[in-house]
Amino acid sequence: MMTTLTIKKLLIANRGEIACRVIKTAKALGIETAVVCSEPDANSLAVEMADACFVIGSAQASASYLDQQKIVDTAKHWGADAVHPGYGFLSENAEFSNLLAQNDIVFVGPPDSAMESMASKSEAKRLMEQAGVPLLPGYHGLEQDDETLRQAAADVGYPVMLKAAAGGGGKGMRIAYSPDDFPVTLDGARREAEKAFGDTTMLVEKYLAAPRHIEVQIFFDQAGQGVYLFDRDCSIQRRHQKVVEEAPAPGLSDELRKTMGETAVAAGRSIGYVGAGTVEFLLDTDGEFYFMEMNTRLQVEHPVTEMITGLDLVEWQLRVAQGHPLPLSQHELKVSGHSLEVRLYAEEPERDFLPATGTIQTLSWPPVQPWLRVETGVRAGDEITTWYDPMIAKLVTWGHDREQATERLVQALDQTHLTGLTSNRDFLLRTLRQPAFSEIPDTGFISHNQEQLFGVEPQERLMAMAAATLLAHSTAADNSPWHAGSGWRLMGQKQWYSCWQCEGEHYSVNISFDARRGWALKVNGQITAFDNIFIENNAVDITFAGKQNHIAVYANADGGVTAISPALTLPLSQPDYAVAEADENDLTAPMNGRIVAVMVRDGQAVEEGEPLVVLEAMKMEQTIRAPHSGIIDQILHQAGSLVEEGAPLLSFCEESES
Known part of the structure; x- marks a missing residue:
């Protein structure tokens, strides 16, 4: 039975782009919003967007975003009708939901029982098995001593995947390829699980070498009516976390799509689900699919589903939380076109995706388009710290088909400029431009395309250095000979010279032009001829072998520059020859x-x-x-x-x- 209420004041217990996303929909519905935040986030974009803000603790999440009592006390103090937990932090915490209920505050999410059922992967597997949902071969039992888990791995057959039973987001997941790997892999998975979830219970499952990661978006109202809002492919991953998401999943037959959708709805119905949820499957090369996990919350990648359905899933969440029926039935839901999403992270792909920290100095987004969404919680001047997830933004595009959606996403990334810290922008561009991406990628996409994804074209590097050199000299912006500092003389040769340091290497860059031979670029003694140069403001167009290279150059706070082309972000600094080499020991x-x-x-x-x-x-x-x-x-x-x-x-x- 559905109980109808009205949400007039909504407290958002999250941060960054997540809080910003919820605020946008709430404002469109005329709902007043407030956010809780930590001290470092007191001047964030989410705080700027909300109607009210409450600083509840220090940077450490346990003292702020995970402090349930502080959040509940804040909700009561402000007079909130409901709390939206976003995704992450307390969004799948049954204890938090129950605490809100005790204080007559609505939790915008599923009931406690559903979250508890899916909180443990082992319990989830047991329930899904009862509901007839196909499972991977493996061990999901309660006995957790080393020998039991080692024997389970031997029974399943190597390689095996170790998973934290309480896990999510790739935390506590490790692959053991042989019996020799198993002890160290188990220790690492347990340690990560303890830190992330406070629970070291592990699952052992057969590891599929080249599956696809397919998830199905489901939605239920309080009367038990459920639908699936089609599927997403999230196969391209690093460290078991998603890099590219798209909807609908390419290459599925209508029959398989319908079967997976109905299976996902059956999974939700078996646990009395309410609200937005995601059932995740592994799809093997033989067409068989297996239940992996269920996320009892809205997913980070929900915008691609919104783009192909024309729906606002946060609005649906708020409608369901207020006791209203689902706005549409299954036969009324339709797919239109294709959508892609990438996550722009502060990280270093070439260093095994190590997270990066620092202050964002320059941040410019593509022009507004009806087919583009940029979802972010940061601005130029904001700091990316070690305290929270290093995601800067999500870029989402829509197209009539997958090819057009991909072209538009490449265009959007081309026009995204970020300086001050390292990001994965260039890696994302190389990913989308790979011929293999036009096929149907599996979870081994990155490992199978290492050389192409992590290599930088020498030409791109040379052109970036040339642009930086030109713009580093006043003669670049004003080609009048009366302002030249290059020894200019009538009918003589014009030259620009600089020394740069990049990724630990030193480069001498010399550019020359004369009327007879044209333009030439010399880097560390190696000469490259190119056709033409056009300079405007902080950008340089260099035509090389008939192809125009557009490069923007931004000044860095440390006195260096960052050159950004459609394929490369290259930080350059003045060499410090006094720095000694580090001792390898x-x-x-x-x-x-x-x-x-x-x-x-x-x-x-x-x-x-x-x-x-x-x-x-x-x-x-x-x-x-x-x-x-x-x-x-x-x-x-x-x-x-x-x-x-x-x-x-x-x-x-x-x-x-x-």
Whole structure:
């Protein structure tokens, strides 16, 4: 039975683009909004957009966004009718939902029982098995000693996937390829699960080498009426987290799409689901699909579903929370066109996607288009810290078909300029431009295309350096000979010269022009001829081999510049020749973060590749391994220590030196 109420004041218990997304819909519905935030977020875009803001704690999520009592007290103080948890943080927390109910505040999400059913992956597997949903072979039991799990892996057959039973978002997931890998893989998965979820219970499942990751969006009202809003393909992933999402999933037959949708609705109905949820499947190469997990919340990638259905899923959430029936039945739901989404992260793809930190100096988005959505919670001047997820924005496009949606997304990324920190923008562009992307990618897409995805075309690098050199000199902006600082003389040769440092390498760049030979670029003595140059404001168009390269150049706070082309973001600085080379026996932190484990002791002998220290930042672990065999000389930081990028962690020496 549905109980109807009216939400007039909505408290949003989340941050960043998530809070901004919910605020937009609430405002369109005439609902007053407030956000809770941590101290570092007190000047965020979400705070600017909301009608009210309440700073409830320090940067650490446990003292702010995860402090249930503070949030409930704030909701009562403000007079909120409901709390929207967004996605992440407390969005799947049955205890939080129950606490709100005790205080007569509506939780915009599913009932406690549904969240509890799906909170444990092992319990979810058991319930799905009862509901007739196909499962991967594996172990989902309660016995969690090492020997039981090791035997389960042997029974399933290697490789196996270890998963945190309470997990989500790729946390606590590790692949063991052989019995020798299993102990270290299990330790790492448990440690990550403990940190992320406070629960070390593990599942063991058969690992599929090249499946597709297909998820189905479902929705139920309080009367038990349920629908599926079609499917999404989220197969392109790094660290088990999604990079590209699209809807509908390409290449599915109408019959398979209908079967997966109806199976997902049956899964939701079996646990008395209410609101927005996502049932995730692995689709194998033989066409068989298997239940993976159910997310009892709205997903980060829900905009692609909205783009192909023309619906607002946050509006549906609020309607259902107020007791209204679903706006549409299954036969009324239609798919129009195709939609793609990418997540723009502050991270370094070339360094195994290490998260990046820093202040955003320049941030410009593509022109507004009816087929484009840019969902962000940051602006130029905001800082990306180690405290939270490093996502900067989601870029979402719609097209009449997959090809047009892809072309539009490439165009949007081309026109997105970001300086001040490293992002995955260039990696996303290379991904979308790969010939393999026009086919149907599986979860091995990144590993199968390593060389193409992580390599930078030499021409792109040269053109970026040339543009930076031209704009670094006043003669570039004003080609009058009376302002030239290059030794100009009548009928002579014009030259521009600079030295740059990029990714640890030094480059001397010389550009010359004369009427007889045209333009020439010399980098570290190597000469490249090109056709023409056009300069306007902070941009340079260089025509090379008949192709025009448009490059924008932005000044950095450190005195260097960042050159951005349609395929490359290249930070350049003035070389500091006084910097000494680091001792290869001194291992340094590859990122700002916290040491979560020190796996060796002073005087211990180690082999090449042996794990030494585990560093954590932005919910991601990085294992520091021995570059060669030797003896641990000195451990400089213990578990729990906060370290900055470049800080020495430990030193060790060759055995012959000890």
